[in-house]
Amino acid sequence: MKFSNSLKFNAVAEWWDGYIAYAALKKTIYELEEGLGNRNDGAAYGERSSLLASGDQSAWTNEKFIPLLDRELAKIVTFYKAQEPELRAEIDDVAANIARREEEGLGPDPRYVDDDESDDDDVSNLGSGSSPHATRRRRRTLSGLSAQYSPLEPPHHALGDLEASYVTYRPEESPEGRNTRAGRSHSLSNALKSPRAALANLFNSQPPESVWMSKSTFAWETRMLFKRRITAVYITATSLKSYVDLNHSGFRKILKKYDKITENDLKDRYMQENVEVAYPFEQATRSRLNDMIAQIVGQYATCITQGDLSQAQKQLRLYQREQIVWERDTVWRQMIGEERRGERDGQVKNLVPSSALNSTTPPLATIPTPFGGIKVTGNRISILVALTSFLTLLNVKAVEGPEANRCFAIFVFATILWATEAIPLFVTSTSVPFFVAVLRVIRTPEGEPMSAPDATKFVFSTMFSPTIMLLLGGFTLSSALSKTNIDRIIITRVLSFAGTRPSTVLLSFMCVSCFASMWISNVAAPALCFALIRPILSSLPPKSTFAPCLIMAIALAANIGGQSSPISSPQNLIALDAMNPRLDWLHWFAVAIPVSVVSVLLIWLLLLAIYRPSNTADGQRLSIKPIRATRETFTLKQYWVMFVCVVTIGLWCVAHEIETYFGDMGIIAIIPIVAFFGSGVLKKADFDQFLWSIVFLAMGGISLGKAVVSSGLIDTMDVVIRDRISGLRLYEVVLALTAVVVVVSTFISHTIASVLLVPIAADIGASLPTPHPRLLIFITGLACSTGMGMPVSGFPNQTAATQEDDMGILYLTNIDFLKCGVPASMISALVVASIGYILMLLVKV
Known part of the structure; x- marks a missing residue:
């Protein structure tokens, strides 16, 4: 796949303006190539070789192209520096919520009985430090996650039920849903505070059951809330890592094309002196991002997989793949479709020749019938002529011998369809062995017509020769x-x-x-x-x-x-x-x-x-x-x-x-x-x-x-x-x-x-x-x-x-x-x- 297509399909749609403008840089390279040709044409014929051999060509193209690369690099650095703190704040906020939840244990979560605004914020899995841009990204990520059963889920629950409880029945939309949920939390709180519960806790020598291990409905719903929150943060982190990798590849690819087209050697020098030392591409920055991803995996393992890091990694990667598929199927489909139709940026891409676009000719006539109009086209006339000739020759003695006469009918039928291409050529060819076998055209060495089974074997044996x-x-x-x-x-x-x-x-x-x-x-x-x-x-x-x-x-x-x-x-x-x-x-x-x-x-x-x-x-x-x-x-x-x-x-x-x-x-x-x-x-x-x-x-x-x-x-x-x-x-x-x-x-x-x-x-x-x-x-x-x-x-x-x-x-x-x-x-x-x-x-x- 070409890198321009790879960039389209792997980029985050809402971050598109932050990626390297690969197509624009590629267009500039071809313009520079054309400019070089014009400069060389301006010289005398005998002077061109010396002009091309001099350093003037490299200096001229570098002067035009390097500022464009610098501008793209600065854009990427600025974008990454804005995204990294947001991601860090999200991870810290999740860690704080996990710690607070562990301290409270199976006690009531005040967020369940708080006012509408607090509930809406937590249900949407938004950290306190999230920007509006990150908020939209998180909401879209959550809508793309498919329903998956956790190993800890009770058999009668599904993620769809959770979404019904925490997304569909929003407080401002369904008071009944809010009251039901609040009532369930109050009932659990009252049960925990009852004298019988207090007496049981007083004489119970075992430590209190962890919210991450309990099989209660309240604990399960709490884990599912954290599961969705952590999964959304993980997808954001891996998308940011993909952003770095794609832009790094973009610079390497575009510089390679630049060197090839302009016969230059800028790639290695620019990559080492500019790209590799830029903040998003530094080794320290990449290591910091990997550490954040590892921390997210650890949080998921704590809350969901009972400390199993490998299982946590496996599940998160599964959600990541589903998110990528969902984004490609929804976000990019319209964008790519518009581009193919020439609707983006007001430009027609000419992906299909105009002759091909106009290949559908209007019908010659339309015959009205009780079931609708029948369009008369050249192809349909050719098919009708071929069938008429075929049936006529089958019933008229055109040549000597019944087998030869039937073969002549097949020959004329195929010739008309092949010549007019009324149907695809290979379709006509495929029909030939059918008629040859059914009409008993093949004869034995003694001159007798073969039976249909023997004729079928003979025809197929000759076809794959x-x-x-x-x-x-x-x-x-x-x-x-x-x-x-x-x-x-x-x-x-x-x-x-x-x-x-x-x-x-x-x-x-x-x-x-x-x-x-x-x-x-x-x-x-x-x-x-x-x-x-x-x-x-x-x-x-x-x-x-x-x-x-x-x-x-x-x-x-x-x-x-x-x-x-x-x-x-x-x-x-x-x-x-x-x-x-x-x-x-x-x-x-x-x-x-x-x-x-x-x-x-x-x-x-x-x-x-x-x-x-x-x-x-x-x-x-x-x-x-x-x-x-x-x-x-x-x-x-x-x-x-x-x-x-x-x-x-x-x-x-x-x-x-x-x-x-x-x-x-x-x-x-x-x-x-x-x-x-x-x-x-x-x-x-x-x-x-x-x-x-x-x-x-x-x-x-x-x-x-x-x-x-x-x-x-x-x-x-x-x-x-x-x-x-x-x-x-x-x-x-x-x-x-x-x-x-x-x-x-x-x-x-x-x-x-x-x-x-x-x-x-x-x-x-x-x-x-x-x-x-x-x-x-x-x-x-x-x-x-x-x-x-x-x-x-x-x-x-x-x-x-x-x-x-x-x-x-x-x-x-x-x-x-x-x-x-x-x-x-x-x-x-x-x-x-x-x-x-x-x-x-x-x-x-």
Whole structure:
């Protein structure tokens, strides 16, 4: 969790103004960074290195930032010095009341029969020295304490009864309650003063029973009164200790960020010379606060747990946790909700892109019915069309064979829903095995329809295939690289060599985006790159063409990276699953990496020609703020992650040579799962956050592909395909298939395009005079990643389309995708169909 969020959730709401203004200081740091860029831009190009190397930068930023730190530190010291005496007075007052109660023993407590004001004060557990601020804090703390039974409580009493007696029946609100309570105390007093009681005390040799040990109702209620009072003081004391710790961490965190952003070394010096010697952070002050907390625990042990300090500590910590939960659930919920809605301080946080906020389109029409109006939307029309087509094809002979006809109905139904995304993609995929089993689409090797139980077993056995295990292995590698920050360290170090020339920076980010997409998926890689370019975008002059050019470049390169390795995107895994025998990683890299490199270079030249980002709007030469490499060094955990990743990828590259030992690449994928989750690098929560929707999407696609083959639908399609490709040479088939794949993948998901087209490519390849099924499947898998002409064409484009500037204006429009994405799709597809085709022939795919 970021420290700013940790501060929000752990701070005391009523003390919020007394905490370090972490968000404001962080904003100041970024303003100083921007100021440094402006100062450097003011110097001549050749003078910048000397300017940056001089002490002028540190002196200028320190002059601006240190006074702000001093002001925050003074505020915290003042606040703590005001709170500590109040806490001390509370503890002393409790100690005095305990001593007075012990002296009186089981005698009547005058506070029970005193006037209304005294009763109200004691019931509210307020010390005589409490300030109004502390009074509000104590009242809120008491209202947050839940009803808990004490080990000393009689079985027929609960804290709720006590609250009813001492809070609900207040003197000014219910005279009956007051009289009842006073009467009970008077009755006890009279009983103690009666002659029989006096005579019993005269001849009783045992000491009088302590109020902390007695089982009488009066003693129990007295203990409960002290219990609530001490618990409230304990929560105040621990909150004050948390206040000190949070502010100390705040100074350390903000100084670390300051040194990193401004390349300074202020942290250690300021912490030692200013923070550590400030009154709240002195060791003597911390020891005094710990002693006060220990004294409170001792008071609780005396009054409640019969001297058992460990039990007292345990109970008080339980109440403290309940108080924290209560505060987070009540006090902070409204504040955080307002902030997320942009209602605090009059600022809109832009946590959600405007395009996402406006994603709910109005209905096309509303049909009135006796039960209310039915809204007609595009999604509902798509669902209706899909269901109508499905039911029609089930009852009309569209293709030869009943199983093939039913499979064709499922195929059309799924295709419509996948193309329109009327329901989530994985939901459509999950429905495929249901229809396949229920409609008896699967056939036995003899050509007879399988029974529903056998069809169910067959479909489920194909869904969790080695390909799915390979997908999970890829997710594991991606999660480990991201969680240990290896991806960011490597990427920032590479980008630090990019310099300040716009064209070089553009190519560097494209290479990084493409390479990152190979290993951490083309979903996470562009998101990471977009986070890294934020400082660059904020420093650009108004109306600079470099901003949309850079965002578009990252998205297009991430799409290209989606074809570079087998685990970079689901379409590659679907293509691998359809190959027989399956292609190993070494052969995949031999084709995909040269294709990706050439595609990235050509797209880079295309973007430079379209945007011309080297100059500003007024004709000046644009200089980009350089990316600084992180100072972090690799830890033992990071070396362990790198070792496992290298070993796993190496085994995948030579999978065919070692299949005698491992059997399949899916088995090798178990290695990183066991290594990372077993060693504690990844936790259960990381496993829960895997892209399970992608897993189920791939499962549904695999089951549909098996159904198309088993039902005989592929044989029927084979007849049509043979007629279309008869007389065509292999390369002509490659060009035609590539064009179809690019068009389909541009308008629907790349993964869905592979699900629909890979079986067709396999059948086309098998129908050629010289069969080349693996080659055409490979072509299809690579070409699916080249469909990037629309904002909806793949995850990278969708992420890029939501990028906004500080004013909430989108960087990219549909025109950008048309003028850049469409030519880029054509270029990369031609590279696949030319260079990729030649390389496939050379490696004998």
